[in-house]
Amino acid sequence: xxxxxxxxxxxxxxxxxxxxxxxxxxxxxxxxxxxxxxxxxxxxxxxxxxxxxxxxxxxxxxxxxxxxxxxxxxxxxxxxxxxxxxxxxxxxxxxxxxxxxxxxxxxxxxxxxxxxxxxxxxxxxxxxxxxxxxxxxxxxxxxxxxxxxxxxxxxxxxxxxxxxxxxxxxxxxxxxxxxxxxxxxxxxxxxxxxxxxxxxxxxxxxxxxxxxxxxxxxxxxxxxxxxxxxxxxxxx
Numbered sequence: 001x002x003x004x005x006x007x008x009x010x011x012x013x014x015x016x017x018x019x020x021x022x023x024x025x026x027x028x029x030x031x032x033x034x035x036x037x038x039x040x041x042x043x044x045x046x047x048x049x050x051x052x053x054x055x056x057x058x059x060x061x062x063x064x065x066x067x068x069x070x071x072x073x074x075x076x077x078x079x080x081x082x083x084x085x086x087x088x089x090x091x092x093x094x095x096x097x098x099x100x101x102x103x104x105x106x107x108x109x110x111x112x113x114x115x116x117x118x119x120x121x122x123x124x125x126x127x128x129x130x131x132x133x134x135x136x137x138x139x140x141x142x143x144x145x146x147x148x149x150x151x152x153x154x155x156x157x158x159x160x161x162x163x164x165x166x167x168x169x170x171x172x173x174x175x176x177x178x179x180x181x182x183x184x185x186x187x188x189x190x191x192x193x194x195x196x197x198x199x200x201x202x203x204x205x206x207x208x209x210x211x212x213x214x215x216x217x218x219x220x221x222x223x224x225x226x227x228x229x230x231x232x233x234x235x236x
Contacts, residue, residue, distance in 0.1 A: 023131070026076040033067045036060035037092065037118050038234060040099065044112035053111065054103050061096040068093060078129040088125065092118045134182035138232045141175040145229055148172050148206070149222050158213025165210035172225075176203050179232060189235065199228035 036059040043053035072086040079085045095117050102111035123136050148168050155161045176199050180187060202224040209217035 023076045023078050026071060029067055029070070033060060033063040033092070034122070036063050037115065040096075041112065041115050041119075042230075042234075044099070044103070044108050044115060047106075047108045050103060050106070050108050053108065054100065057096050057100045057103060057111070057115075061093055061100065064092045064096065078131050079125060082125065082128060085125070088121060091121055095121075132181075132183060134179065134186040134232070134235070137175075137179050137182050138229065141172075141179065141229060142233075144168060144171050144175050145225060148210075149226070152210060152218050152222060161210045161213050161215070161218060165207055169207045169210065173203050173207070176200060186235075192235075195228065195231050195235075199225070199232070202228045 036056055040053055040056040040060050043049040043056050068090040071089055075082075075085050082088075095114060099111040099114045102108075102114060119139060123139050125131075126133055126136055148164060151164045151168070152161055155164055176196075179199075180196055202221060206218065206221035206225050209221045
């Protein structure tokens, strides 16, 4: 009896896998809605872009609605074992609506914070399914970058900046180098090696500025690191 039950379970799992969509098609279809998400996230970084942000968020809601309707019932193979995939892939539509409401009320900062959920939602889905992607390696770099820039800004003196470098500088450098370990299908873009080297140079310059205790140089090189990150983040 146990063998029969086991065979039935295996048969159901095989049937699900056979009916599941291909991950390549999913990632291809994700480009458009995720692109609107990236635009909306960028445009909610400052209040001056609020009208453009409203347009981007509206496009995000519409595009992600079409995208999630398709894949909620046609789960991509890597995510087939996630019991909550269907509900979670629809979640960005609700996030977009919340962001739209904040923008309607003029609260750009809160809209930006709300939108960040989409980044972590997709990251979590891929990590739980052992999917390696350039997006998530960039997300990992973003985490340590925010720590370094925030702590550098609040460092009281040269000693404080040196402490930031000693504690987080190596992590920052390693996180950037890990971008090169993303799948070749994502790192084979003609401009990627140049972006990688530019970021490597910027990270090294920021670390040197932190060691020197030169606050103006730290600010300048911190902006260069952010720009290097943004170029990777906005890669399709």
